[in-house]
Amino acid sequence: MEYKNIKFEKNNGVGILTIDRPKALNALNFETVSELNACIECIEKDQDVKVLVITGGGNKSFVAGADIKEMSTKNPVEGRIFGKAGQDVFTRIENLPQPVIAAVNGFALGGGCELACACDFRYASDNAKFGQPEVGLGITPGFGGTQRLPRVVGRGYGKELIFRANVINAEEAYRIGLVNKVVPQDQLMEEVFKVANQIAGNAKVAVQLSKAAINRGINCDVVTGISYEDEVFALCFSTEDQKEGMAAFIEKRDKHFTGR
Numbered sequence: 001m002e003y004k005n006i007k008f009e010k011n012n013g014v015g016i017l018t019i020d021r022p023k024a025l026n027a028l029n030f031e032t033v034s035e036l037n038a039c040i041e042c043i044e045k046d047q048d049v050k051v052l053v054i055t056g057g058g059n060k061s062f063v064a065g066a067d068i069k070e071m072s073t074k075n076p077v078e079g080r081i082f083g084k085a086g087q088d089v090f091t092r093i094e095n096l097p098q099p100v101i102a103a104v105n106g107f108a109l110g111g112g113c114e115l116a117c118a119c120d121f122r123y124a125s126d127n128a129k130f131g132q133p134e135v136g137l138g139i140t141p142g143f144g145g146t147q148r149l150p151r152v153v154g155r156g157y158g159k160e161l162i163f164r165a166n167v168i169n170a171e172e173a174y175r176i177g178l179v180n181k182v183v184p185q186d187q188l189m190e191e192v193f194k195v196a197n198q199i200a201g202n203a204k205v206a207v208q209l210s211k212a213a214i215n216r217g218i219n220c221d222v223v224t225g226i227s228y229e230d231e232v233f234a235l236c237f238s239t240e241d242q243k244e245g246m247a248a249f250i251e252k253r254d255k256h257f258t259g260r
């Protein structure tokens, strides 16, 4: 499929999705959100993609937020339609069966920080900047930021970032747990691919079921979460990779997973 504002490629089981409007610092206009949705819908069904990496085009920005110029003339009905479109695609990313890593290579502001929070975890380049500037523009975060950011960094830091609309650097983002690792900008993709390949080398069904169990458990009580873990744990014993992984350990040999 041809896209105007995003790029998608695959390399050895790792999908790389780039938000690619560098002249607008990869800001998300309606067209970009729609393309993102179409691309994520394809990835959901693509068995070849074991891990997805999301990054931004150019070397200055991951995503500098929703497109302010486009939003500036919207009425409440249009605002709701735009907000819902962004929320739906970010929820779709969060619920993708495959793990998703955000490679944050610059500004992750507003919708950009929300996109990063919809990913399973985040690595950042040392020039990355994070923030939720929405209240300084007269709006609330609208692509899930009021919900996901406090769940990632905790209520106190989440509320402070949203209320102050301040921008923090990569080291501060690391300190509050918003990113897992900070690396020099020219090493970001290499480092992220290393991690993505490591995940892609593990038993695919077990990785995907682990993600589903974590996501489900985080949104419910621990007893319900644990009972879901029961189900996915048992399900793993129906896979070829469970037989192979354990046989390889016992026979002291390399494992050869098939993803089944």
Ligand SMILES: C/C=C/C(=O)SCCNC(=O)CCNC(=O)[C@H](O)C(C)(C)COP(=O)(O)OP(=O)(O)OC[C@H]1O[C@@H](n2cnc3c(N)ncnc32)[C@H](O)[C@@H]1OP(=O)(O)O
Pocket: 023, 024, 025, 027, 028, 064, 065, 066, 067, 068, 069, 070, 083, 086, 107, 109, 110, 111, 112, 133, 134, 137, 141, 142, 143
């Ligand atoms: C539901 C979600 C809501 C939201 O996400 S609200 C939006 C939240 N985001 C922001 O408030 C960030 C807005 N952008 C900025 O504050 C600045 O940019 C930066 C600090 C990120 C970078 O500043 P600098 O290095 O001086 O670059 P530059 O000249 O401002 O930007 C280059 C071009 O990119 C466009 N641009 C940047 N961010 C956005 C955006 N969020 N929406 C639309 N356009 C954007 C600019 O306008 C300009 O373009 P031109 O050269 O044509 O003037």
